[in-house]
Amino acid sequence: MLSPTTMAAVRKSGAVPAADYLLEVENVRKEFPGVLALDDVQFKLRRGTVHALMGENGAGKSTLMKILAGIYTPDAGSFLLKKQPIRLKSPLDALENGIAMIHQELNLMPFMTVAENIWIRREPMSRLGLVDHARMRAMTAKLFERLRIDIDPDAEVRDLSVASRQMVEIAKAVSYESDVLIMDEPTSALTEREVEHLFTIIRALRAEGIGIVYITHKMNELFEIADEFSVFRDGKFIGTHASTDVTRDDIIRMMVGREITQMFPKEEVPIGEVVLSIEKLSLDRVFDDVSFEVRAGEILGIAGLVGSGRSNVAETIFGVTPASSGTIRIRGKEVRIxxxxxxxxxxxxxxxxxxxxxxxxxxxxxxxxxxxxxLQERFTKAGFVAEGALQRVCAEMSEKLRVKTPSLSEKVENLSGGNQQKVLIGRWLLTDPKILILDEPTRGIDVGAKAEIHRLVTQLARQGVAIIMISSEMPEVLGMSDRIMVMHGGRVTGFLDREEASQVKVMELAAR
Known part of the structure; x- marks a missing residue:
């Protein structure tokens, strides 16, 4: 429930005049096998506004947006775009009706150029019936100038950073001159500077009268960029309010239906002996001379800007990309991984x-x-799989992590992002790890699922697991870590104990 003061402010703000609505959705229902994803929901978007869509993973927000983007077909419901009924049968149908969606998982073709990706199926043609590449480059350059994007139209997408690919996706969506632009977690892989650039683009598009639906789990983004927000919970519409009329705690209560009193349930646990020791670990042209230790029961946070080499270090320790040089020791014994x-x-x-x-x-x-x-290590003997025992332990793990799924036979692609993350965590907990590396463990998941994962990490530390946690979210690093290692440009720039760590100190080391 919202506080009385908040509700009074909401009532005072008044209802939005119907004439202002660009998009109106009523009584939408969508059911998947065993899951009611949307239960008679509504949603309304005004022209020239940014409308944030909030909710825990599995709340139904992405399902509704995929219906609007023509990816899913609703079981029931009505849709009005500029007061005209629409029925969307495919993504191309949605684009032709003026609705474009930028997905969290980018859909560009890596071996094509930036310009080719933006204008695919709409390439300008010469009089001879061939693609006019010069004109296509000029069109791209003009589009980028409008959006203040500094990317070479002739660059191949595979050579771009994740942030640059995100900008290309945005430019592609804008190129359709859409009335409605849907952005699904657009800042999940962006630095603070890149986020501000994105917000500049969004404000410019809003000023042009475009209606923007903005899906995010980051509260600070809602208050910085959104005019209104709607909350979904368990497939139901909870409410729509102006972002100026509510607090962060109000929104969390609407999203989860309960109080989350402690987002970062860090507790003091006994720190034991050194479990993992890394000495002068290097990977050619990626990172150099990385050295650190992690003890039993300790959570070592690794912070740094995108491109600092954090994930590369984790992959090298785990043997995904074997090191060029350096030493890895587990409980004092040198190992080759x-x-x-x-x-x-x-x-x-x-x-x-x-x-x-x-x-x-x-x-x-x-x-x-x-x-x-x-499967191979614990549940296979003489070529035979102990299916009963395997299914039992997986069911127990699913229940322990509160994975929302109709059954263990449900395809993972049908689960929400937060529940997919829990399945992955369950996979690794079944191995009974002594060293757990978590790279962005709560990226793209909702506030309730984040709190659950944070509690789980704390429990594992209490059990003596040595934990490395990489995160781009500063509150998460500061709230969960016993120590923080900061990286920049492939090198370790410093360590901070929990007591001395602050956002300012971390950023000073991250920007060295």
Whole structure:
């Protein structure tokens, strides 16, 4: 419930005049096998506004946006765009009706140029019927000038950073001259400077009268960029309010239906002996002379700007990209880790940064995703799989992590982002790790799921697991870490104890 003061402010603000609505959605219902994703929801977007869509993973917000983008077909509901009924049968249909969506998982073609990606299927043609590349480059340059994007139209997408690819996706969506622009977690891989650039673009588009739907889990972004917000919970519409009329705590209560009193439940636990020791670890042209230790029960946070080498260090320790030089010791014994399987045998587990590309096996079910790391080692004898025991431990882990799924046979691609993340964590906890590496463990998941994962990390530390946690979210690093290692340009720039760490000190080291 909102506070009485907040509710009074909301009533005072008044209803939005119907004539201002660009997009109106009423009584939308969508059911997947065993899951009611949307239960008679509504949503209204005004022209020239940024409307944030909030909710826990599995709340239904992405499902609704995929319906608006023509990816899913609703079971019921009505849709009005500029007061005219619309029915969207495909993504192309949505684009032709003036609705464009920028997905959290970018959909560019890596071996094509930036210009080719933006104008694909709409390439300008010469009189001879060939693609007019010069004109296409000029069109791209003009579009980039409008959006103040500094990217070479002839660059291949595979050579761009994640942030630059995000900007290309935005430019592509804008190029359709859409009335409605949907952005799904657009800042998940951007630095603070890149986020501010994105916000500048969004404000310019808003001034042009474009209606922007902005899906985010970051509260500070809502208050900085959104005019209004709507909250969904468990597939239901909870409410719409002006962003100036509510507090962060009000929004959290609407999202989760309860108080979250402690987002970072860090507790003091006994710190034991050194479990992992890294000495002068290097990977050619990526990072150099990285050295640190992690003790039993300790959470070592690794901070740094995008491109600092944090994830590369984690991948090298886990054997994804074997080191060029340096030493890895586990409990004082030097080991050579050249593959992930070797790392697993030494008691390591690694939750990767990108759950879609390098984590989840999306086309497989929950059981298959959980069991993949332990199937051969613990549940196979003489070529036979102990299916009953395997299914039992996976079911117990799913219940322990509160994975929202109809059954273990549900495909992981049908789960929300937060539940996909829990499945991955469950996979690695089944290996009973002594060293746990978490790379962006709460990226793109909601505030409730974040709190659950933070509590789980604290429990593991209490059990003596040595934990490395990489995060781009400063409150998470500061709130969960016993010590923080900061990186910049592939080098360690300093360490901070929990008591002395602050956002200012971390950023000073990250920008060296």
């Amino acid at each position: 050249d593959t992930p399987n070797t790392a697993i045998r030494h008691g390591m587990a690694f939750l990767t940064e990108d759950r879609k590309d390098t984590g989840c096996l999306l086309s497989l079910d929950v059981l298959e995703n959980m069991q993949v790391a332990v």
